[in-house]
Amino acid sequence: MYPFIHIGHFSIGTFGLLLWLAAVCACWVLHRNFLRWGIQADAIGIVAVVTVTGIIGAKLWHVADTPHEHIFAREGFAWFGGLVFGILALLWQGNANKIGAIRMLDLATPAAAVGYGMGRLGCLISGDGDYGIPTSLPWGMSFPNGLVPTTDRVHPTPIYELIAGLFIGYYLWRRGSTQRPVGQLTGEYLILSGLARFLVEFIRINPKIYWGMSNAQLASLGSILGGIVCIAAARWYANTHPAADRSQVVEAKA
Numbered sequence: 077m078y079p080f081i082h083i084g085h086f087s088i089g090t091f092g093l094l095l096w097l098a099a100v101c102a103c104w105v106l107h108r109n110f111l112r113w114g115i116q117a118d119a120i121g122i123v124a125v126v127t128v129t130g131i132i133g134a135k136l137w138h139v140a141d142t143p144h145e146h147i148f149a150r151e152g153f154a155w156f157g158g159l160v161f162g163i164l165a166l167l168w169q170g171n172a173n174k175i176g177a178i179r180m181l182d183l184a185t186p187a188a189a190v191g192y193g194m195g196r197l198g199c200l201i202s203g204d205g206d207y208g209i210p211t212s213l214p215w216g217m218s219f220p221n222g223l224v225p226t227t228d229r230v231h232p233t234p235i236y237e238l239i240a241g242l243f244i245g246y247y248l249w250r251r252g253s254t255q256r257p258v259g260q261l262t263g264e265y266l267i268l269s270g271l272a273r274f275l276v277e278f279i280r281i282n283p284k285i286y287w288g289m290s291n292a293q294l295a296s297l298g299s300i301l302g303g304i305v306c307i308a309a310a311r312w313y314a315n316t317h318p319a320a321d322r323s324q325v326v327e328a329k330a
Contacts (some may be wrong), residue, residue, distance in 0.1 A: 079202040079223045092143065094198030099127045102191030105245065109183050117173045123187070126165045133161025159269075159299070162188070178259045178310075184250040186264040192269070193241020200234035208233040208279040231279045240272040259310030266303030270296040 080087040107119035115130035134157045163181065170180025199206040203222015208231025210216075244265070252261055274296035284292040 078203075078211065079221070087122065089202065090205060091198040091202040094201060095127075095195055096191075097129075097194035098191045098198070099123055101194045102127075102187040104186040105190050105249070106184055109186065109249075111182070112253070115175060115183070117175060122166075122169050122173075122184075123191075125169060126162045126184075129165040130158035130162035133287060134158035136161075147206055176258070179261065181309075182256070182258060182261040185261045186245045189241050189245035189248060189265065191241075193238040193245065196234035196237040196241065200232060200238075203279065206234055207231065207281065208276075209281060230281075233276050233280055237272065240276070241269075244268045244272065257310040257314035259306050259313070263303040263306030263308075263310060266299045266306060268303075270299030270303065274300070 078090050080089055081093075082088075103119050103123040109115075110117055110119055136157055166180050168186050170177040170204040173180070175183070197204070198204075203219035203224060205222070205224030207217070207219060207226070210228045211231045212229070213231070215232065215235075217232045218227050218229050219225055220227050247268070248265060251264065274293050277290050277293045277296070280290070280292075282292060284290050284314060286294060298321055
């Protein structure tokens with residue numbers, strides 16, 4: 077593992093480099109989604125704001141959960157904090173760009189899934205402690221030079237999450253090719269991403285706090301519940317306000 081790339085007297089964190097790559101991938105997916113719906117909006121600017129906001133939220137959530145850790149440490153970011161702050165940033169930008177707050181969330185779902193999956197490569201290369209429990213499987217990996225080193229062969233859970241993120245992104249991209257009730261894709265994203273994180277936590281090294289579950293698993297259950305509520309609300313609104321729901325799609329294509 078290579079937590080840092082040393083160039084002379086300078087050291088560049090590989091986590092930051094891969095986070096940049098994740099933002100680029102997310103930006104490309106969002107841009108392509110804007111193009112296919114005929115939306116005139118700056119995908120680069122939107123992703124930049126969401127990325128910065130998400131990083132701040134992930135760090136603040138992690139520090140709140142583990143107050144003994146320093147806020148300026150290079151490692152330690154909570155997925156759920158990044159999700160919440162990222163959603164808030166997208167809601168604001170959806171209104172600012174006259175796309176619609178919830179519609180913006182729907183459009184960003186495949187980009188968010190792909191970006192999250194690619195970002196996990198930064199965790200893998202830097203060895204920041206997001207790996208799993210020891211395993212005898214042939215693809216088990218050790219992280220002797222990681223930020224959180226281990227010589228045991230462990231589950232490379234960032235790779236599992238990369239695969240899950242790409243799969244979810246592809247699924248949502250296909251689902252988003254046709255008209256759906258506004259908020260439907262957001263609900264599906266919350267359910268699928270929450271389920272993926274809930275399952276991978278069983279083999280992660282995160283401590284269990286309540287009922288044999290980690291803090292991330294409890295947050296994942298909240299994400300799944302929120303997704304179910306979103307889908308139910310989206311379908312109810314589409315059935316009770318069909319003209320209004322269709323108009324949001326027409327405006328997005330205009």
